[in-house]
Amino acid sequence: MAEGQFGVAGLGVMGQMVALNIERNGFPVVAYNRGAENADHMRKISAGKNVQVTQSITEMAALLQKPRKVLIMVTAGAGTDAVIAELKGVLEKGDIIIDGGNAHFPDTNRRQEELSAAGLHFIGCGISGGEKGALLGPSIMPGGDEQAYKLVEPVLTKIAAQTEDGACCTYVGAGSAGHYVKMVHNGIEYGIMQILCEAYDVMRKSLGMSSSEIQKVFAAWSESEISGFLVEISATCLAKADPDTGKALIELILDTAGQKGTGKWTAQTSLDLGVPTPTLSMAVQARILSGLKPQRIAASRVLKGPTAAAAADRDAVVKALFDAVYLGMVTSYAQGLALIQEASKEYNYGVELSEVARIWKAGCIIRSKILDPIKQAYKADAGLVNLMMDKHFSAVVNRTLPALRTVTQVAAATGVPLTCLGASLAYVDSYRSEFLPANLLQAQRDLFGAHTYKRLDREGTFHTEWEEE
Numbered sequence: 001m002a003e004g005q006f007g008v009a010g011l012g013v014m015g016q017m018v019a020l021n022i023e024r025n026g027f028p029v030v031a032y033n034r035g036a037e038n039a040d041h042m043r044k045i046s047a048g049k050n051v052q053v054t055q056s057i058t059e060m061a062a063l064l065q066k067p068r069k070v071l072i073m074v075t076a077g078a079g080t081d082a083v084i085a086e087l088k089g090v091l092e093k094g095d096i097i098i099d100g101g102n103a104h105f106p107d108t109n110r111r112q113e114e115l116s117a118a119g120l121h122f123i124g125c126g127i128s129g130g131e132k133g134a135l136l137g138p139s140i141m142p143g144g145d146e147q148a149y150k151l152v153e154p155v156l157t158k159i160a161a162q163t164e165d166g167a168c169c170t171y172v173g174a175g176s177a178g179h180y181v182k183m184v185h186n187g188i189e190y191g192i193m194q195i196l197c198e199a200y201d202v203m204r205k206s207l208g209m210s211s212s213e214i215q216k217v218f219a220a221w222s223e224s225e226i227s228g229f230l231v232e233i234s235a236t237c238l239a240k241a242d243p244d245t246g247k248a249l250i251e252l253i254l255d256t257a258g259q260k261g262t263g264k265w266t267a268q269t270s271l272d273l274g275v276p277t278p279t280l281s282m283a284v285q286a287r288i289l290s291g292l293k294p295q296r297i298a299a300s301r302v303l304k305g306p307t308a309a310a311a312a313d314r315d316a317v318v319k320a321l322f323d324a325v326y327l328g329m330v331t332s333y334a335q336g337l338a339l340i341q342e343a344s345k346e347y348n349y350g351v352e353l354s355e356v357a358r359i360w361k362a363g364c365i366i367r368s369k370i371l372d373p374i375k376q377a378y379k380a381d382a383g384l385v386n387l388m389m390d391k392h393f394s395a396v397v398n399r400t401l402p403a404l405r406t407v408t409q410v411a412a413a414t415g416v417p418l419t420c421l422g423a424s425l426a427y428v429d430s431y432r433s434e435f436l437p438a439n440l441l442q443a444q445r446d447l448f449g450a451h452t453y454k455r456l457d458r459e460g461t462f463h464t465e466w467e468e469e
């Protein structure tokens with residue numbers, strides 16, 4: 001008899017953890033993986049639990065109650081299409097497929113169209129929280145077919161992280177909204193991670209602090225109003241000793257970082273939609289630069305930095321760094337949320353930003369204390385053009401901006417690159433400028449390409465012969 005209430009297809013670590021989470025919350029699971037290794041491991045860790053593991057997609061379909069609900073947990077891309085193709089062969093009209101991977105949103109649109117033509121419901125669903133989150137309560141960002149969502153809502157809200165503000169799961173919007181929101185979540189994740197790395201770099205290079213001294217700073221920040229998962233794990237990373245050498249492990253790790261695509265897609269879509277996301281985009285550039293290790297080694301011997309000694313007033317700079325990081329985090333959220341807002345208009349997603357902030361408050365990688373006032377800001381004004389224009393956040397920006405200036409000065413004087421904090425400063429300074437130098441830009445364009453320009457003092461479009469014959 002079909003007793004399974006929820007199918008999980010793809011039993012890598014994330015799939016295994018989500019399957020256990022669903023079962024723990026009272027829903028019998030049918031877990032599917034064609035390959036033996038993952039299936040065997042799932043059998044082992046789910047022994048005695050209400051999980052049926054199968055390596056046959058046909059058997060999974062037979063074991064599930066109708067309408068069947070299957071959550072795909074495979075690496076985004078071709079793997080997702082392959083599982084969907086298999087599922088199409090065994091599912092029936094009215095069944096529901098949920099893609100829980102980090103899919104690129106255009107793929108989600110395409111899959112939704114294809115599956116809807118086949119009479120199947122599709123939910124593109126962002127899931128954040130890593131392995132631990134998947135098991136204990138992730139943040140879940142489902143989008144797409146709303147009617148179908150209603151049918152899976154009891155399961156998704158139950159397995160999600162829980163807060164005093166409700167479950168960290170809500171229907172975020174139509175079409176590919178779920179994966180779009182998750183992609184931007186990751187863009188913000190890239191921004192905040194890089195900002196914390198830059199704070200670390202200022203402390204070690206500009207201030208000459210040891211790893212254990214820096215660790216204490218991050219640990220203190222973990223108890224502050226900017227506390228959150230990424231600040232906490234930075235303290236944890238800095239506390240770890242290498243068992244072989246006894247040194248701080250962080251000092252032995254190669255300084256090049258990879259990426260899987262979501263940060264890059266965030267930068268790309270922000271260019272497509274014309275929404276400025278300098279902090280998020282520069283975080284991607286910082287990772288690319290980190291990858292040029294051999295070039296950097298060669299250049300370090302040719303291109304000279306300043307010879308300035310380490311900054312004198314360590315305590316003052318550490319204090320300023322707190323505010324700089326705070327503002328960097330605020331600009332990261334501000335840019336990401338402005339991007340979602342524009343995408344929601346462009347693609348008719350119908351996203352409610354206060355709800356997005358609410359479901360990011362726990363379970364996900366970018367959870368932080370800042371998200372509660374962010375939720376309140378968008379609750380008070382759903383159409384808020386920029387987070388920095390909210391009363392609470394404009395006060396935060398005004399309070400922290402001088403410190404960000406100090407930190408960038410210290411970093412510039414000591415030759416430490418602030419790829420993202422510098423971008424955040426320029427973002428705030430641009431955004432708060434009534435006048436930018438684009439008047440000269442317009443004149444340049446008009447000079448060499450007759451692109452025309454507009455004037456401040458008159459209506460109309462103008463062209464000037466700029467050069468004497």
Ligand code: 6PG
Pocket residue numbers: 102127128129130186189258259260261262263364365
């Ligand atoms: C999460 C994470 C997770 C993963 C990303 C980022 O929300 O749980 O964002 O999805 O860490 O894939 O990975 P990269 O840094 O490799 O791009």
